[in-house]
Amino acid sequence: MVNLLRLPGARLIGHLAIVVVIWAVLLRINDAVDPLMSYYLALAAMYATAMFGMVILVGLSGQVSLGNGALMAIGGYVFALTSLNWQTVPILGWPWNPIWSMVFAGFGGIGVGLIIGWIGARLRGPYLAGLTLGIAVGLPAVATRFPELLGGETGLMLTVPYPEGGYAPAVADVPLDESAPTAEAVPLEQAPLDEVPLEQAPLEQAPLDGEGAGDDMLTADNFPSADSAASPAAEDLLTADNFPSAAATPTEIALPLDTALPTDADPIAAAGALLDSSFVLERWQATLAVTAACIIGFLALNLVRGRQGRVWRAVRDDSVAAAVAGISPAGSKISAFVISSFFAAIAGAVFAQILSYVGPGAFGLGLSLSLLVGVVLGGRASLGGAIIGGVLLVALPELVFKVAGERGWPANITDNAPNLVYGLLVVLVVLVAPGGILGGLKDGGKRLTTKSSTRP
Amino acid sequence: MTTFLDYLLGGLGSGAIIALMALSLVLIWRSTRVVNFAQVGQAMFTTFIALSIQTWTGSWFIALVGALAAGALLGVIIQYLVLRPVKRNDTSGAIIATFGVLIALQAAAGMIWPGGSQAFPQPFNNAGIEFAGRVWPISVYDFVVIGITALLVLGLTLLFTKTSLGLSMRAAAFNPEVAKLSGVRVSRVLTFGWALAGSVGAVAGVLVAPVSTISPNSFDILLVYAFTVAVIGGLDSLIGAISIGVFTGLVISLVSGYSDSGNAPIVALLLLALNLILKPEGVFSHHKARSV
Numbered sequence A: 001m002v003n004l005l006r007l008p009g010a011r012l013i014g015h016l017a018i019v020v021v022i023w024a025v026l027l028r029i030n031d032a033v034d035p036l037m038s039y040y041l042a043l044a045a046m047y048a049t050a051m052f053g054m055v056i057l058v059g060l061s062g063q064v065s066l067g068n069g070a071l072m073a074i075g076g077y078v079f080a081l082t083s084l085n086w087q088t089v090p091i092l093g094w095p096w097n098p099i100w101s102m103v104f105a106g107f108g109g110i111g112v113g114l115i116i117g118w119i120g121a122r123l124r125g126p127y128l129a130g131l132t133l134g135i136a137v138g139l140p141a142v143a144t145r146f147p148e149l150l151g152g153e154t155g156l157m158l159t160v161p162y163p164e165g166g167y168a169p170a171v172a173d174v175p176l177d178e179s180a181p182t183a184e185a186v187p188l189e190q191a192p193l194d195e196v197p198l199e200q201a202p203l204e205q206a207p208l209d210g211e212g213a214g215d216d217m218l219t220a221d222n223f224p225s226a227d228s229a230a231s232p233a234a235e236d237l238l239t240a241d242n243f244p245s246a247a248a249t250p251t252e253i254a255l256p257l258d259t260a261l262p263t264d265a266d267p268i269a270a271a272g273a274l275l276d277s278s279f280v281l282e283r284w285q286a287t288l289a290v291t292a293a294c295i296i297g298f299l300a301l302n303l304v305r306g307r308q309g310r311v312w313r314a315v316r317d318d319s320v321a322a323a324v325a326g327i328s329p330a331g332s333k334i335s336a337f338v339i340s341s342f343f344a345a346i347a348g349a350v351f352a353q354i355l356s357y358v359g360p361g362a363f364g365l366g367l368s369l370s371l372l373v374g375v376v377l378g379g380r381a382s383l384g385g386a387i388i389g390g391v392l393l394v395a396l397p398e399l400v401f402k403v404a405g406e407r408g409w410p411a412n413i414t415d416n417a418p419n420l421v422y423g424l425l426v427v428l429v430v431l432v433a434p435g436g437i438l439g440g441l442k443d444g445g446k447r448l449t450t451k452s453s454t455r456p
Numbered sequence B: 001m002t003t004f005l006d007y008l009l010g011g012l013g014s015g016a017i018i019a020l021m022a023l024s025l026v027l028i029w030r031s032t033r034v035v036n037f038a039q040v041g042q043a044m045f046t047t048f049i050a051l052s053i054q055t056w057t058g059s060w061f062i063a064l065v066g067a068l069a070a071g072a073l074l075g076v077i078i079q080y081l082v083l084r085p086v087k088r089n090d091t092s093g094a095i096i097a098t099f100g101v102l103i104a105l106q107a108a109a110g111m112i113w114p115g116g117s118q119a120f121p122q123p124f125n126n127a128g129i130e131f132a133g134r135v136w137p138i139s140v141y142d143f144v145v146i147g148i149t150a151l152l153v154l155g156l157t158l159l160f161t162k163t164s165l166g167l168s169m170r171a172a173a174f175n176p177e178v179a180k181l182s183g184v185r186v187s188r189v190l191t192f193g194w195a196l197a198g199s200v201g202a203v204a205g206v207l208v209a210p211v212s213t214i215s216p217n218s219f220d221i222l223l224v225y226a227f228t229v230a231v232i233g234g235l236d237s238l239i240g241a242i243s244i245g246v247f248t249g250l251v252i253s254l255v256s257g258y259s260d261s262g263n264a265p266i267v268a269l270l271l272l273a274l275n276l277i278l279k280p281e282g283v284f285s286h287h288k289a290r291s292v
Helices: A010-032 A035-060 A066-085 A098-120 A125-145 A182-189 A227-239 A264-272 A279-307 A307-317 A319-324 A329-355 A365-378 A383-407 A412-431 A434-448 B002-032 B039-057 B060-083 B091-112 B140-162 B164-176 B176-181 B188-212 B220-233 B238-257 B259-279
Strands: B129-132 B134-139
Touching: A010 A035, A010 A279, A010 B039, A035 A279, A035 A307, A035 A329, A035 A365, A035 A383, A066 A098, A066 A125, A066 A329, A066 A365, A098 A125, A098 A329, A098 B259, A125 A365, A125 A412, A125 B091, A125 B220, A125 B259, A182 A227, A182 B060, A227 B091, A264 A434, A279 A307, A279 A329, A279 A383, A307 A319, A307 A329, A319 A329, A365 A412, A365 A434, A365 B091, A383 A412, A412 B091, A434 B238, B002 B039, B002 B134, B002 B140, B002 B164, B002 B188, B002 B220, B002 B238, B039 B060, B039 B188, B039 B220, B060 B091, B060 B188, B129 B188, B134 B140, B140 B164, B140 B188, B140 B238, B220 B259, B238 B259
Parallel strands: none
Antiparallel strands: B129 B134
């Protein structure tokens, strides 16, 4: 009797089935919930995408990195620059499509990851953490040095390539959330008029489409032609009279060194304030983020459960023994770095589309720290931990704000409460359950079934 | 040429502060082989305490002493509650835990001292000194900063070379097992190392606050500089931290002077990357930074 599970490709198909089911279920949920929940879903999926890379880098390869927020910035900026400046694919001359921007963002991440990985992979723990900390602080600062190309402190505005209707955040009608700082909300609204690409090519059907159910969101009816999408957006952007002047704002935007975790990172709050005005946008963003997370998750699943995953674990646990077994420790660490950079860059490109904006404030040290927090709390040694981490990063601040609202805490307590909880939880997890929430659940399950134990 | 010298002079004060911060990282690395990324968080916290004391008593000196004591106490608490229980072979865990402490301290400071950036009162004249017919880019306050730094370095050197406590500290850092067998109470000595580092970091915080502002995140960039300096200096060399710290202060001043202060972090990052490529074990040390 042939064991079907041992046939070549069986595992691949199994992983594909898992991912497609999760993808279909998430898109169903996205269809059923209100736009705010869709927005949260998009954020959680985006965080999970980046943290799949953190699991490989921190959990499997044992390299503590704080640079992944900066690598997300690479992805975000490449996405923004290519989609703002290119009408066709260079050399090939194909018409532009946001998917190409995503691909180039991924390439950008791979390139930068190679450089940092080459410097960092030969270094022991604290050295690498410090180097990547410097990158997390320094790289967003580079954006401020090139104001013409990269938009400086203000960043670059994006018109989200968006398949239905016009993305028209009728500015005057937007009820600004009181908790959202108005100064930071401004840059989202004042798109540089000359930089808005009038061609808003809709994304083609998502790559995984056809393999799964629940894709009615992506049917052709929901995809109007590029022309009809372009005109209302352009008109609305031109009613710029009630926009605050561009000159007044740049200094007020969060400085890269002053941003804390994304709960404070104002672009998110500001984007959240725009929710009511653009009902379907959030669904599209969530569809995009979930699809990207599923594709990246599928890649990660195959890597982690395959030979490469064993190589990473071997080098992490004993690099000398791994070298004796014919593995190049440096090569393995660099490969972990490059792959996590690729994942981070894709997540950055998605983040740019969720925020409709890229800027140093959104990709600062706080973002890098929150990726670390998420992956440590969720469980740094398995991909499920990244998913739990993504949900935590979105849900925990909301939970804290809800409690704070009910108890009537003052603003200074409320605003800082999520970070205090994060910090204390991180310390607690490291001391009590190094495997994170997922590791803790697994340990609990093991104690019940008394199976052989594996290290977290 | 005079501009060049002016920029060099102007960088001395900030160089001394960066050196102190790096020194506190080195002290902890020497005692417990942990890079304490929470150090700037501790310094920020104790500087806020110093600000409260200053507003309450009106005396900068009492504020400085208060920060010194608070820094030592905070260092002991963090070492005792967080770092000591981390498993010895879990290096990733120790690094992550220090970042957890940093996040928690910054959030706690935001709760206790709301209102964002706050000015720290200027204890001494910070205007350039007039001498020999021109205004020099160095102030009375810069001299105070350099003086306090020199005093601290002198004291630490005497402590490590002339006292039995310093000898125990060196023994515990060099080989804890053998030190334990020789009767050194290693865990107590390690905790003292954290207290010492906390105090040094607290002084750095109080000294930098009047020339910048203080907010929960305002010392983040100082962490990058201090780490850069500590690593280039070799992580366990006091003299390395001091000399590279002052050198980095001068470089930052030159970069800020000739181009733009926004370029300084990028230059520091390049210095760090260059050092890690060429001589990762640091200029003043012989231990191994690369593992493969």
